[in-house]
Each structure stands twice: as structure tokens, then as C-alpha cells.
Amino acid sequence: MKNYKIKIIENLLRKPCPIRIPRTGEKGKSVNCYSISLYAGDVPLLLVEEINRQGFVGMYFESDSFKPRASIPFSLMYGLNINIEHFYGLYTHVYNGVFDYCWHEWTGLYKLQTFFAWSKHHVPQFFFNKKSLQLPTRMKILEKIISKQSVDPSKTFSSLDIMNYVYGLRWYSHPQRTEVRQKMELYLESFVASGEIKRFSGDYQMAGQAVATLEQYQIEVARAKSDSRNQKAIVMLTIILAIFTGFQAGVLETSYKLNIDKLINWLLSFI
Incomplete structure (x- = not known):
């Protein structure tokens, strides 16, 4: 290995x-340290603790755990990768080799x-x-509950x-998080009281009544929207008929001549 890399x-x-x-937390924000490992492809081999003129020395990774203590000489480095991790505050920068490290760290790109x-x-x-x-x-x-639980009720x-x-997940850092969660708890307890969900081992579980309640609510909302549209249509037709009646009675006059019998018959078909 080149002397400059060893340095x-x-x-x-x-x-x-x-x-x-x-x-x-604050301890995490103050972290600024490096961890160097040797990898064979995606498999970790050695957590480096020191380097000398012969090779790397550290903890050898075997059977999902590190075994102290082992060394890998430079002569056996063919096919191995040097992995450098920089734990900088709450963020981690991972470099594939010394050159990658120099490019990001010496230029300040990592910051x-x-x-x-x-x-x-x-x-x-x-x-x-x-907000x-x-x-x-x-x-x-x-x-929302039904939608979330639909895969596994x-x-x-x-x-x-x-x-x-x-x-x-952003609500965890919102100033109103405690207040809103307490209100959500009240809503869930109200669903328990009315039978849409039930208590189960300290949590909640959806009950069959939930779907029936939601379907009935959606039917009522659709009926209310339909009634509202009908009311608006009746008001518009009444206004239009009043205007046409005014023209026919001579109360309203215009210089334009128009045969509106077909239009009147078409409008009357909606009543």
C-alpha cells in the first residue's frame, strides 16, 4: 500500500x-469519529483498529460477530475494499476507499x-x-381506520x-402533538362506545359495525348533495321562468325577437 494512504x-x-x-440527542450531535473496515464485496472482514507497515490489525468478523484479534497483510489485500465511515453529528458519510474519502473530506463536500x-x-x-x-x-x-385496516382487519x-x-411522521415534532393525540384518543374511545371498534390487549381492533356506519354516513352525504343540487336547479329554473314570463306578459321588453316556445317546453320537462 502507498505510504500516503497509510498516513x-x-x-x-x-x-x-x-x-x-x-x-x-445532544450526544449524537457532538459525534465526530471515523470507523474503518475491510470488505470482500458486501461481506465485512475486519474492523480496523491499527495499521502498520505490514498490514491492518483489528477485530475479525466471523459468524455475525467480531473475533479479536486478527491481521490482514497488504499482500492479501487484492479484491478487498477499504470502507471509511465518518460519523459527523447525526449524519453518516460512507466512503469507498481512501481517494473517495479525500475527495469529499478535503474539499469540504461532506459538510x-x-x-x-x-x-x-x-x-x-x-x-x-x-400550520x-x-x-x-x-x-x-x-x-382512515377502515382504509388502513382493510388489508388485515x-x-x-x-x-x-x-x-x-x-x-x-412529522407530527412527532409538531408543537400541538400532545393535544392532537389526546383528541384522537377521545375519538377512538367514542368509536369504542358506539361499536365501530373495540378494545383488544391495550390497543384497538376494528369491528364489523365500522363499515356499516361509514356506508350509512356516505349514503346520507350523497343524499344531502343530491338534494342540494336539486334545490339549486329548482331555483335556477324558477328564475329563468320568471324572466321568460315577464317577457311574455310585457313586463320586460327587448328589441330582440325570439321564439322561445321550444325552450319553455324543454325547461318545463325538468319540473
Whole structure:
């Protein structure tokens, strides 16, 4: 191996990672360490702990666990890949070899990638938090429950499952998360009381009454929309007939002459 590569890896090994790397909270934000591994294709072989003039020394991976301690000389490196992981704050940058590491780290490109990764999550979350977290109507929630459970109706679910289904995962960071979840719990308990869902081992399970209730609600909504359309049609026809009657009675006059008998007969067919 080239001397410059050995020097670079030696420098990285001076910033080793702890056995357990925190990936959340303030401790996770303060992380800045490197982990170097040797791979044969996609199979890990060695977690590198040191490098010398002969080769790599570290923990050997075998049977899903690391076995201390082993070494792989440079003469056996043919076909093996050097995998470098940089745990930088809450983000992880993975490099395939020393050159890939130099390209991203020495140019500062990894910081730009970190910023874009941060923005991809935090900017949408910022705008999501600016909006008031409104619960759907009771029947809309029941519709969501039926839609979610349609694949496996007997599967249990919690209020968290329904919140995730309605809002996605961003609601966990919303200022109103506690208030809205409590309201969701009240809705679910109301469904238990009316028989649409039932309690099961601390969670909820859909009951047969849920589909019947939703179908009845949809029928009533469709009937109300139909009645509303009919009312609007009657009002429009009444206005049009009043105008035509005014023309025929001479109350309204115009310089245009038009035979509207066929139009009147067509309008009367709707009444």
C-alpha cells in the first residue's frame, strides 16, 4: 500500500468511534469519529483498529460477530475494499476507499452534503410546524381506520398508528402533538362506545359495525348533495321562468325577437 494512504488511515484511526455511537440527542450531535473496515464485496472482514507497515490489525468478523484479534497483510489485500465511515453529528458519510474519502473530506463536500441532508428534513418540518394540526372529522377518521385496516382487519392498532397514517411522521415534532393525540384518543374511545371498534390487549381492533356506519354516513352525504343540487336547479329554473314570463306578459321588453316556445317546453320537462 502507498505510504500516503497509510498516513491518511493512521490519522483517521486517531479519531476512533466508541463501541456504541449515539445517533440521537445532544450526544449524537457532538459525534465526530471515523470507523474503518475491510470488505470482500458486501461481506465485512475486519474492523480496523491499527495499521502498520505490514498490514491492518483489528477485530475479525466471523459468524455475525467480531473475533479479536486478527491481521490482514497488504499482500492479501487484492479484491478487498477499504470502507471509511465518518460519523459527523447525526449524519453518516460512507466512503469507498481512501481517494473517495479525500475527495469529499478535503474539499469540504461532506459538510455541504450534511447541510442538504439537514435541510431536506428540517425545512419541510419548519413549515409543517407553522400550520395548525387539525384533526379530520369523526367520520373521516373512521374512513382512515377502515382504509388502513382493510388489508388485515383483525390486526390491532394504536392511536399512534392512526396519527402516523393521517399526518406522517412529522407530527412527532409538531408543537400541538400532545393535544392532537389526546383528541384522537377521545375519538377512538367514542368509536369504542358506539361499536365501530373495540378494545383488544391495550390497543384497538376494528369491528364489523365500522363499515356499516361509514356506508350509512356516505349514503346520507350523497343524499344531502343530491338534494342540494336539486334545490339549486329548482331555483335556477324558477328564475329563468320568471324572466321568460315577464317577457311574455310585457313586463320586460327587448328589441330582440325570439321564439322561445321550444325552450319553455324543454325547461318545463325538468319540473
